[in-house]
Amino acid sequence: MSFTSNMRLRLVGLRPVIVLRPRQCIGCRSISASSIRRVNRAVVYTENGDPSQVLSALTYDDLPPPPRDTLNIKFLLAPINPADINVIQGVYPAKPSLTSLGEGRSVFVGGNEGLAEVVHVGDGVSGLSSGDWVVMTKPQAGTWSSSSNVRSEDVLKLPRADALTEVHGATMTVNPPTAYNMLHDFAKLKKNDWVVQNGANSAVGQSVIQIAAARGLKTLNLVRSRPDLEDLTRKLKALGGTEVLTYDDLADRALIKTIMNDWTGGKGIRLGLNCVSGKDTSAMARLFGSNAYLVSYGAMSKEPLSLPTSLFIFKNLTSVGFWQSRWYKTHTRQDKENLMETLVDLVAQGKLKEPEHEILSISAHDSDEVAGGKIRDIFTKMSAGQYGKKVLLKFESAK
Amino acid sequence: MSFTSNMRLRLVGLRPVIVLRPRQCIGCRSISASSIRRVNRAVVYTENGDPSQVLSALTYDDLPPPPRDTLNIKFLLAPINPADINVIQGVYPAKPSLTSLGEGRSVFVGGNEGLAEVVHVGDGVSGLSSGDWVVMTKPQAGTWSSSSNVRSEDVLKLPRADALTEVHGATMTVNPPTAYNMLHDFAKLKKNDWVVQNGANSAVGQSVIQIAAARGLKTLNLVRSRPDLEDLTRKLKALGGTEVLTYDDLADRALIKTIMNDWTGGKGIRLGLNCVSGKDTSAMARLFGSNAYLVSYGAMSKEPLSLPTSLFIFKNLTSVGFWQSRWYKTHTRQDKENLMETLVDLVAQGKLKEPEHEILSISAHDSDEVAGGKIRDIFTKMSAGQYGKKVLLKFESAK
Structure with missing residues (x-):
């Protein structure tokens, strides 16, 4: 996330292309893919602690057009990994930066890993187009959110393959x-x-x-x-x-x-x-x-x-x-691209399957209070050992 | 040691050159350096156990002239290192080979490290002459003995330097x-x-x-x-x-x-x-x-x-x-020579001092029984923690 507290975020009338793919889904609603208007929402916290206590959902305005060398992306799916819990608890060595969302409120946005789709490409960015799938190479990128403005060097284009699902993509970098x-x-x-x-x-x-x-x-x-x-x-x-x-x-x-x-x-x-x-x-x-x-x-x-x-x-x-x-920090972009190509190739050959998973879908019709409750509830269940499978977050769009 | 049980050892009238250097010494006797006749003796054992129980001294005949590609050496000084105790106990991964000393008696000769002087060079050996100082690169070489026949590739010539003492040489390879x-x-x-x-x-x-x-x-x-x-x-x-x-x-x-x-x-x-x-x-x-x-x-x-x-x-x-x-096993002869040169150079510059030590001198006048008792006694004292210093063994020569 590259928002700063000096950047006022306003509704700027982006028209993101929403491609809904078939997916396994907990409690998701049937939504028409046409003429919808996303609500931007993020899972945030302002102080470290037990995720089932400190997390909340926060709605924020649409992004302005991307500044030079950056892109606007929308997250399609983002996992909750065990290390994310340690990050929120404040006991993990990698820490997210404070981000200013909405009316200048400074928060930490949760999530390290996720699959996003490029929505809008800023000037000076090469090799990436609207509709491309990207994954994060910058740690603690705040993937538990609907959309983000990112530097092009902090994402990696994921090669497409027929067999490659959103779940594969969202769980491909860790x-x-x-x-x-x-x-x-x-x-x-x-x-x-x-x-x-x-x-x-x-x-x-x-x-x-x-x-x-x-x-x-x-x-x-x-x-x-x-x-x-x-x-x-x-x-x-x-x-x-x-x-x-x-x-x-x-x-x-x-x-x-x-x-x-x-x-x-x-x-x-x-x-x-x-x-x-x-x-x-x-x-x-x-x-x-x-x-x-x-x-x-x-x-x-x-x-x-x-x-x-x-x-x-x-x-x-x-x-x-x-x-x-550390591997991402100490390797070249070419190394990273080669790694993604190798892994996607294994997927394409049927040699690397989706992890067992459940998708937690946050409805666009839920208030931030209700959405926050659902998210905190997931962490309560996870800490009680009720999830053997990987849980992935999906923010639904709304009319 | 390259004796085998098929090789009968006989007195062959070698005339070793004995150069006695000034040294720190426990209970050593004053011996004239002229016209002496060595007694060959080794610290041996036939079964693993507590060194203060299983070690004995064994006198053996002089060596025959060295076969091709081998040399006869006499040990000047050999340390008792902590690992030697583990070897005798049978709990160390490196084990000595059985050696036939004297009348075909098969024994293990103690000692891994030591300084020896070349006495007689066999045909086919190059780069080594009588009087050269050598150290062992083959582990468990049976250095607690007066003399040995060794393959030239199992020893390394030690560069001479004025500052280099027998104690330095005897403790230079570990x-x-x-x-x-x-x-x-x-x-x-x-x-x-x-x-x-x-x-x-x-x-x-x-x-x-x-x-x-x-x-x-x-x-x-x-x-x-x-x-x-x-x-x-x-x-x-x-x-x-x-x-x-x-x-x-x-x-x-x-x-x-x-x-x-x-x-x-x-x-x-x-x-x-x-x-x-x-x-x-x-x-x-x-x-x-x-x-x-x-x-x-x-x-x-x-x-x-x-x-x-x-x-x-x-x-x-x-x-x-x-x-x-393992380092010796996995490195070239050139690497080993370079290492010895580097260390001797540090000695020559006064940057690497002799370890604190005591020398246990075994008199040529002692019977094997008395000599064995002295050696076992040293290990009893070592296991009781009475030696903070390194103990080195020296076999005295006799008329």
Whole structure:
């Protein structure tokens, strides 16, 4: 968002082209695609805290024509990712900037990831046209909003493919690239090599399974014990996972021996992906062979990462972290375009599926109070663990 | 050692040149350097266990002339390093080979590091002459012995320098290269950058202080609280250490802030060296800036290395291990020669001092029983923590 408190926002009579695509939708209304007039709305907060307490919905005026080198975009769909909650709580290292919406009210607009459509292209912008799909490469772009004015360098055009849905597009810049880069940037693996990961049922975990399978890598997928373990195992194997085990299984020494000797041919595993930490990750480390990499991208156990020092000294383990936001900061535009092309190509080949998801649609007929209540309610349910699926926000347009 | 059980060892009338140098010595006898006849003796064991129980001394015959591509060497001085104890206990990943000494008795000869003098050069060996000083690049070479036949590729000629003593030479292949490589192979540091290390009073720690000082790097040296802290601080600063703190000091938040903001100019520290692990190392990690490396080479606390996952993800910490034995395995002969030249050059410039040490001299007049008792006694004292200094073994020659 590039609004500033010096910029008065007024109704300027834009006529955005609304293309409604078929989608899975919670409580969405049937809307005619013709002659509608959008209400601009954003999910905002003014102080850090529990999202179910501090978030509200705020209606704001239409955008003025885009200044030079910028574009006006409308967001089609934006996910609520776990890290977004940490951002709102104020405990995440990346923070959004204050934005002036409506009558000069300074707020933080929620949302880091999202799919938008280019509506109006400012002078000096090349390579982007009205109707193009774009994703954000600038972190904390305030994607939980209807529309935004952005610098052209802060967005990336998404290649179109028949198979590419809005859900794919809205979830394309965080989880699949995290999975892709973790599989490519560290251990040099070849076909039939193994990768072990914990939290294998996470959104990143499911991307890892699919991208690894597309590369011919085998995955050992670790999950918590649970009543529906068979269903989950079937689901992860259907995505391309080679084996699924629970953390409890790792206490079985005979099984460890089988994995090390039979499955990996005595070599052990050279790439581990970690979003859990704590003792289950210490147990996972027993599966490493020499010169392995442990790449951490989360710590769901909220415990530290604790490993025997001997693994580092004698087995040459390297423990690193991966943060897709840093990747975007440290890579060229060309790298980013190549990454998106690669991922969209996997989608086009049917090798990277939409994440399981639900869409929360905010009706244009709701008042800000009602819309804010719906949003806060979602976060209450999410923190109570009632959403196993990814939740995406969609702001409905209105006449 | 390249003896095999098929090789009968006989007295062959070698006439080794014995050059006795002035040295610091525990209980050594005054011996004339002329017309002496060496007794070949080795510190051996046949099963793993507590060194104070399983070690014995074994006299063996003189070596036959060296086969092609090998040399006969006599050891001048060999240290007892902490890892040697783990090797004898059977808990170290590198293991010695069985050697046949004397009347075909198969034993393990202790000792990984040591300084030897070339006595007899076999056909086909180039670049080495009688009288040259050599060090071992093959691990577990059985250096606690009087003499050995070695392949020329398993030793490295040590450049001579006036300042280079036997003690320097005998301790040149493990601790100083560990320090040197840890300072060079990971974080790219420039003059006045900081390095933090724990166990700063260890032999490696003292090498780190000196080599860092020679490069213009600043060191923050962490040690345990102790009654003689002022003396130790003075000693480490005299070696070139910039600051000395205790692990307890790291609980002082104001001090941490001072280190981060004032000492490092807000950047934090980008290289940490760890031989302790456990909670004191977790505390040390608070001093890291972005893109830091934590290089572990020991775990004196016997606790795991436990770090917040966020350090890896958001501050891009890389945690690795360093093992000098692996370095030797994975580097060229030229690399090894360059390393020795660099270290000897530091010695020649007075920038790398002998470690504090004591020499245990085993008299040629002692029976194997008496000599074995003296050796076992040293390990009893070492395990009781009675040696703060490095202990080096010397086998005296006899008429």
